[in-house]
Amino acid sequence: MLSYEGVPAPLAHLIEQLSGLPGIGPKSAMRLGLNLLAKEPTQVQQLASALAELHQSMGFCEVCGCFSEHNHCLICNDHRRDHRVICVVEQPVDVLMLERSKTFSGVYHVLHGRLSPMDGVGESQLTFAALAMRLAQKDVAELILATSATVDGEATAHYISQRFHAVPGVNISRIARGVPEGGELEYVDEYTLARALSQRTRWQGSGTNVL
């Protein structure tokens, strides 16, 4: 715990706020606070404006649930993407991470969580009903389940597969799990290795097999 003795109240207040951010401890918050104090007032004002506007101007896409500053996000509005393939993820940040891979040209559906009886998260708290509506209204060929590789993530994927497996024309797939890029086998746990072996893909020259 950092002592605020001798620290002027406005700076102490800023440090307290900054240290509530993920990955920033009290000492880092102090350094950031002092750094901001040393900057030109106009620069700090720009940062303050960006923070103040964040919640005013950002919301969620009405279709997929991802971050968006409009009713529909850029991905849902992009007609070059394959709207017949929906990748189901837990959080909006997962969309950003998958987009960074630059390999997926379909669209997304954000659940805003995962089933977790221990934490009191049931099906009504997630966006399954909206997903069911999308499947009923649109011609969807594939649902890719990209929930996390945890017990709750697996349970959520299982629930979706059970709920939607009978929808006509919709194939349900699960993202593969295995050895990470650049990973050496001796550092990979036996469960992951077993999954990597059982979900092996046909060699395609480059060693990758992008669906």
Ligand SMILES: [Zn+2]
């Ligand atoms: Zn969207």
